[in-house]
Amino acid sequence: MNKNRLVALLTPIFLSSTIGLAQKVQKDSxxxxxxRDGQSYPIVQLGGLYWFAANLNFETQGSDCYEDDLIKCGDWGRLYPLEEIHTACPEGWRLPSTEDWDILKEIIEENGVQALYKPDHWKNNEEASNSSGLSLVPSGFKHKRKFQLQYINSTIWFNENTNQGSHWHFHTDGNNNADPFYFHTHDGEVFVRKFAIRCVCENAYLPE
Incomplete structure (x- = not known):
């Protein structure tokens, strides 16, 4: 077989075998x-999982920047509709599950919700410590055609449907109330809302 033809045939195989590793990183990174777009995300290990320490900013057909401002996408990530959330994360990463919620819940119970908040981003909140490294930001959300509560609210998609046909998500208003964190559904209302995404995976690193 012609050598050039052999290389041409093998190249797609090589590329397909490395695509799944492209988003993996070297140990200690x-x-x-x-x-897909070359964007870089900080990562943090929490409870045996690796989490994006920033909101996903991969452009999809239905995603929005807050108030349609591209600059805000760079700072706060995008807001995604329900129908796109299962394909939004890079290959090898996924949405957090309801079981993964227990990781965040434990952090809140032991260190307070301020341990999840990125400092200098929350309105009327000067106690954000981000001791967890998750760097949660108040990116707001979109309800129908209206953007709401940037600097005050953070809402993140989780990946399980409920029996009511809704979808789990968590949100926080950033205040210091006794129970500022909520993990719940909005029933049918969830289909007209867009929230942020944090991707997770079990192993973010390449084999040594």
Missing amino acids: QTTVDP
Whole structure:
């Protein structure tokens, strides 16, 4: 077989075998790169999982920047509709599950919700410590055609449907109330809302 033809045939195989590893990173790295658009994300290990320490900013057909401002996408990530959330994360990463919620719940119970908040982003909140490294930001959400509560609210998609046909998500208003964190559904209302995404995976690193 012609050598050039052999190379041409093998190249797609090589590329397909490495695509799944492209977003993996070298040991001790604190960032990962989305191979689809080259954007870099900080990562943090919490409870045996690796989490994006920033909101996903991969452009999909139905995603929005807050108030349609591209600059805000860079700072706060995008807001995604329900129908796109299962394909939004890079290959090898996924939405957090309801079981993964227990990781965040434990952090809140032991250190307070301020341990999840990125400092200098929350309105009327000067106690954000981000001791967890998750760097949660108040990116707001979109309800129908209206953007709401940036600087005050953070809402993140989780991946299980409920019996009512809704979807789990958590949100926080950033205040210091006794129970500022909520993990719940909005029944049918969830289909007209867009929230942020944090991707997770069990192993973010390449084999040594």
